Amino acid sequence: MHDSQNIFYTSISTYYSEIFPFNPMQLKFVKNKLGELPAKYILDIGCATGELAAQLAEGGAEVIGIDLNNDLLQQAIDNKKHEKLTFQQGNMLELTQDFEAQQFDAVLCFGNTLVHLNSETLVLQMLEGAKAVLKPGGQLLIQLLNYDYICSEPVEALPVIDTHNIKFIRHYNFAEDSDLIGFQTDLEIKAINRIVSNETSLLALKSEALRALLEKAGFQNIQFYANFKQEAFGGKHLPLVVSCKA
Incomplete structure (x- = not known):
């Protein structure tokens, strides 16, 4: 995270959960893709104040939430407590350093987090790291904005x-x-x-560029959606939601 990005998130951290409240459709989307949550091991990249991670843990999944911003992360640690839930500072470019190979059933990267990386080279590095820590057939789920x-x-x-x-x-x-x-x-x-x-x-990461990077990282069954309801991608809508398998 660049200094300007860290300053930005610190400046809004007190009000982050009010600006970006928990979206139940995110939880429904994850459940739709993963099936039953118990016995699933999930990594939530850019977990912020931990709203989604806590809901996943309540549903029975083992969850690790990572974020680079200490102010957001401390709110998650202080306010979201569950025996199946862990929060730690982590960089999405260092997944293979922080986690074991084939550790997770799913890796989530929601909230336009991915485009805080300022080049396609870095995005590819992140995607390759995500694939390495996913179990074979594990799912990478992404939400960013529709820069097309x-x-x-x-x-x-x-x-x-x-x-x-x-x-x-x-x-x-x-x-x-x-x-x-x-x-x-x-x-x-x-x-x-x-x-x-x-x-x-x-980074204004467009859909075809993202698809090419996912394919280069070795992901399959790549699906693009217009929202967490899984409506067809394309046209004048702000979200881009992605699912794919390692």
Whole structure:
């Protein structure tokens, strides 16, 4: 994680669970792909405050959640406790160093986490690491944004998140001849009338490039969806959800 990305997540960490609350459709999607959770061993990359990881553990899976941001990770450690649940600091580029070969039934990478890597070379490194720590036939499940749509329009702003306590505004800044997009955010904290602004770079990873990288890493049965309901991918929708097998 670049310094700017770490600063960004620290700056919103207090309000992270309000900005990005638990999405039950994520849990349903994982269950649909894995079947019964008991006896499953799952790695959750970019676990943040641990909302999904905790739900998976409640369902019977053995779960390890990793994140690079200490502020988010500490919230997970303090607030999400379960005998089948472990949180630790971890880098998605160092999976083979931190975990055993063929250790997991599933590796999850949700929340647009993957595109915090700023090159396809690094994405491939992560995917190869994920394949190495998956059991044969184990599943890699990914959720990012649909950069085919975002770049073609272009989509210069994401929907505003407005709650009782905060307003979260997100803009994209595009540069010619670059696969990186400037991601600019303004977090308005209503009670104290304060705005926290940040900007970081994200990789505009398009679907066919991702498919090619997954194939190069050795994954099979690659499926792209428009959302966690598994509706057909393609067109003007923001999510890109992926499932594939090692």
